[in-house]
Amino acid sequence: MHRYTYPCPLRWADADAYGHINNALYLRYMEEARTRMFQEVLPADEEGRRQNAFVVSRSVIDYRAPLRYRDEPVDVHVWVAKSGAATFELAYEIRDADQLYAEATTTIVAYNLDAARPRRLSDPERAFLARHTQPRSRT
Template sequence: MTRVHIPIHLRWGDQDAFGHVNNAAITKLMEEARVRAFWKHEDSDLSSPLAVFDGELKVGDDGPFFTLIAQQDVTYLAPVPYVQAPIDFQVWLTRLGGSSMHVAYEIRGDVEGEDVLFATASTVIVLASQETMRPVRIPEAARTQWAPFVETA
């Protein structure tokens, strides 16, 4: 199984009155992990192997695109304490459709020397034309790059 590890530092404001990361903050952190996973960094050495979108949301000559969230699910397994070390967002794909991709996550971190699985999650993303707002086929260049990261159950 090939996963991309995206380290995300928590922000002080991610925690709630109970002293752990709020459930709504987890979805924002997932969004940050997705952006870092799928969008190219200006320094290509810092880009994840899933990164296909440039700053204009193009894939090569294809695009520009919008990425629309069609569905998102989170299963919370343990409270996420505020820690200074980054949380590990493991990201991979479970399905590539015609215009959609199914992204899976494991959200993990170190708590007192123990690796803890805080949550599992999934997001269905639909690629759409910025011009028409209609779904469009995922470009072959993206499919080829993403193929090693598709893990089916």
């Protein structure tokens, strides 16, 4: 069981007038990390992706310290905090070796876009989630 880590590059345009990364960008960084993490389990074909999609139903971010624009990427750690029959919660830390900038969670729903309704997680999806499950750490 392990976290997925995405070294997220910061862009000059991500910073606000104070040189801090804008709070809305944290959601984008989390999206990039989870999308890359889930490449392994997503179907390769468009029809399969539509019928076996995931949608975000809730996001919560606790900002711990200002993240200033810089050339070095920031690490976005993501892991599964808990899962059920059709939903799961991902936990995140946006940090570098010395500083925690944010902790967050997203609730994800397994969803069939063609039927426009939630669906049950498949056995391969549950196995994938189990491999990435760990209790949320507190820093």
